Amino acid sequence: MAGCVLAILVCVAVLFTGAFTPVWAQTVPNQSLIEKAFPHSNKCKRCHERVYEEWETSPLAKSIHSPAFRASLDAYLTSAGGKDKTLCFRCHAPHVREFSDHVQLFIDQAKAGDPSLDGVACSQCHLIKQVDRAKHPPEPKYEIGGKTLYGPYKDFVQNLAHQSMELSLFQKSDLCLNCHQSVPSATNLGKANDLLGNWDQSRAVKSGKECQTCHMPQQVGESANGEKKRTIANHSFPGRIGKLRQEAAKLDVQTKIDGDTTTVTVKVYSLVPHNLPATHPAWARVVLNLDIKGKNLKTVFSDKRVYGRTYLDAKGQPTIFDFEAVKVAEDTVLKPEETREETFTFPTPKDTKTFDVEVGLSHGAISGPAPFLQRVEAESSQGSQDPVFQPIEIVKRTENVPVGK
Numbered sequence: 432m433a434g435c436v437l438a439i440l441v442c443v444a445v446l447f448t449g450a451f452t453p454v455w456a457q458t459v460p461n462q463s464l465i466e467k468a469f470p471h472s473n474k475c476k477r478c479h480e481r482v483y484e485e486w487e488t489s490p491l492a493k494s495i496h497s498p499a500f501r502a503s504l505d506a507y508l509t510s511a512g513g514k515d516k517t518l519c520f521r522c523h524a525p526h527v528r529e530f531s532d533h534v535q536l537f538i539d540q541a542k543a544g545d546p547s548l549d550g551v552a553c554s555q556c557h558l559i560k561q562v563d564r565a566k567h568p569p570e571p572k573y574e575i576g577g578k579t580l581y582g583p584y585k586d587f588v589q590n591l592a593h594q595s596m597e598l599s600l601f602q603k604s605d606l607c608l609n610c611h612q613s614v615p616s617a618t619n620l621g622k623a624n625d626l627l628g629n630w631d632q633s634r635a636v637k638s639g640k641e642c643q644t645c646h647m648p649q650q651v652g653e654s655a656n657g658e659k660k661r662t663i664a665n666h667s668f669p670g671r672i673g674k675l676r677q678e679a680a681k682l683d684v685q686t687k688i689d690g691d692t693t694t695v696t697v698k699v700y701s702l703v704p705h706n707l708p709a710t711h712p713a714w715a716r717v718v719l720n721l722d723i724k725g726k727n728l729k730t731v732f733s734d735k736r737v738y739g740r741t742y743l744d745a746k747g748q749p750t751i752f753d754f755e756a757v758k759v760a761e762d763t764v765l766k767p768e769e770t771r772e773e774t775f776t777f778p779t780p781k782d783t784k785t786f787d788v789e790v791g792l793s794h795g796a797i798s799g800p801a802p803f804l805q806r807v808e809a810e811s812s813q814g815s816q817d818p819v820f821q822p823i824e825i826v827k828r829t830e831n832v833p834v835g836k
């Protein structure tokens with residue numbers, strides 16, 4: 432019995448040694464100090480293997496070292512407005528909020544491209560005790576220096592590494608909104624820098640869905656290695672990657688041939704309860720492509736529509752960086768659950784009995800000025816093969832249309 436109590440103390444101390452660090456040591460800017468307050472995800476892996484492996488495949492696990500992040504962080508830090516060095520990390524490695532004097536360490540690690548420092552990992556979410564939605568963007572309140580991790584279970588099993596506490600916040604959108612609702616811009620764009628739109632008025636949200644319902648789908652399994660099976664939450668955060676994408680939109684395609692002229696009407700039904708795309712980074716685009724394939728499946732006509740938000744900087748020039756944006760130039764984002772109708776008119780394909788109408792909706796590849804794209808390419812170990820240069824298909828439809836007499 433005494434051995435057991437001792438084991439608890441030792442293990443708790445190993446995960447959260449910060450509580451035992453003398454005050455004088457806290458002026459030394461080093462990583463271990465940060466990781467005493469925000470235990471590294473490696474420490475959780477031992478007991479939460481499934482969660483760890485799911486999280487590791489998610490975009491969240493690369494939040495401070497994707498090539499696009501590194502290139503745009505650099506653009507921000509060298510820009511006229513880049514005085515608050517913590518800005519990008521406030522969401523991409525939010526423990527900077529508690530360690531703002533160590534921001535250079537975050538910058539150096541991100542720039543090195545292979546950070547040992549966590550970005551948005553386990554402690555960065557599970558130490559959030561409260562989210563203040565009155566602030567814009569909403570702000571998290573971290574509880575550090577204790578040994579408690581917050582989560583969804585009231586009936587948690589005790590363990591030797593940490594204490595647990597149930598917080599209803601973990602099943603509410605509020606937890607996500609502190610990073611996903613809006614991003615600060617150069618000047619106050621008002622509602623314009625808001626990423627999700629009127630999500631809270633959507634049918635999905637009004638029917639009781641939270642961000643977690645779709646982006647952390649429930650399953651049954653072990654929450655910690657060897658524990659009994661129960662309801663758990665997927666930590667691979669499906670969005671642009673994963674099966675959830677198939678639920679993003681439906682396409683309805685009508686083709687009308689009128690002699691030499693053909694008109695294709697496409698209805699794009701967004702099933703997403705928030706903006707599509709979410710408008711940060713500012714180059715995020717969803718593209719509707721139309722291809723008409725005539726004789727021998729040769730493309731005889733192509734056109735597209737682009738959904739996104741474009742900005743102007745203080746000099747009135749277009750910019751792909753929201754941190755420089757002072758004005759919205761154009762906003763064609765698909766609003767929550769919106770249906771958008773597009774018409775395309777072109778000459779009816781000749782010398783063929785039928786033609787194909789191919790319509791596809793996809794997330795566009797990164798776009799922007801050539802020097803920036805070259806920088807992203809240079810930052811990536813895969814060069815121009817980096818996934819950020821590839822579009823991601825959401826849905827596609829092909830119809831074969833008879834030309835008739």
Ligand code: HEC
Nearest residue numbers: 490491493494522523525607610642646668669670671672
């Ligand atoms: C501490 C800030 C933070 C919190 C809290 C947070 N996220 Fe994120 N999230 C990010 C960042 C940063 C990225 C982008 C990572 C990258 O690609 O660099 C991201 C990416 C994502 C993606 C992938 C998006 C895509 O384009 O495919 C999804 C889905 C997501 N988050 C859902 C959630 C949900 C659901 C919650 C709440 C349970 C949540 N996030 C809470 C910061 C956060």
Ligand code: HEC
Nearest residue numbers: 497499500503504507518519522610611613614709712754
């Ligand atoms: C308020 C929170 C917040 C702030 C501040 C923020 N980001 Fe993000 N960032 C996010 C979220 C959330 C995502 C994921 C968006 C999505 O997938 O829809 C993201 C995604 C990105 C991406 C695309 C994913 C990737 O890693 O390639 C880049 C690039 C990026 N941010 C750069 C920056 C830079 C540079 C700054 C500072 C100027 C910054 N962000 C500030 C929340 C934030």
Ligand code: HEC
Nearest residue numbers: 470475478553582583584587588590592595596597654655
């Ligand atoms: C020594 C093993 C061990 C380690 C190390 C460990 N955990 Fe746990 N954790 C558990 C066990 C066991 C449970 C209870 C699971 C259950 O009730 O099904 C748990 C539960 C949790 C819960 C749910 C709490 C609740 O009330 O909802 C969260 C969140 C959590 N751990 C996060 C973490 C994080 C983050 C880390 C790393 C900083 C970590 N754990 C490290 C064993 C561990």
Ligand code: HEC
Nearest residue numbers: 475479482483486551552553556583601602643654663664
């Ligand atoms: C972006 C925020 C976020 C990150 C990052 C995150 N979690 Fe979670 N986690 C949540 C939320 C939200 C829930 C509750 C989901 C629900 O019940 O709908 C949860 C639930 C859990 C649970 C209980 C349910 C289950 O699936 O077992 C454990 C244990 C857990 N997280 C551990 C971890 C560990 C370990 C990591 C790092 C590998 C991690 N979490 C990373 C937000 C996060």
Ligand code: HEC
Nearest residue numbers: 604607611635640641642645670671676678679703708709
């Ligand atoms: C009813 C299900 C549903 C709910 C609820 C929901 N989403 Fe989504 N979300 C989707 C679908 C579907 C997609 C499209 C997947 C894709 O990007 O192709 C998506 C995409 C995303 C993306 C990546 C897309 C992009 O354009 O960058 C992020 C980030 C995101 N959601 C965050 C959130 C947040 C934060 C909440 C809560 C406020 C939320 N979602 C609520 C269904 C949902």
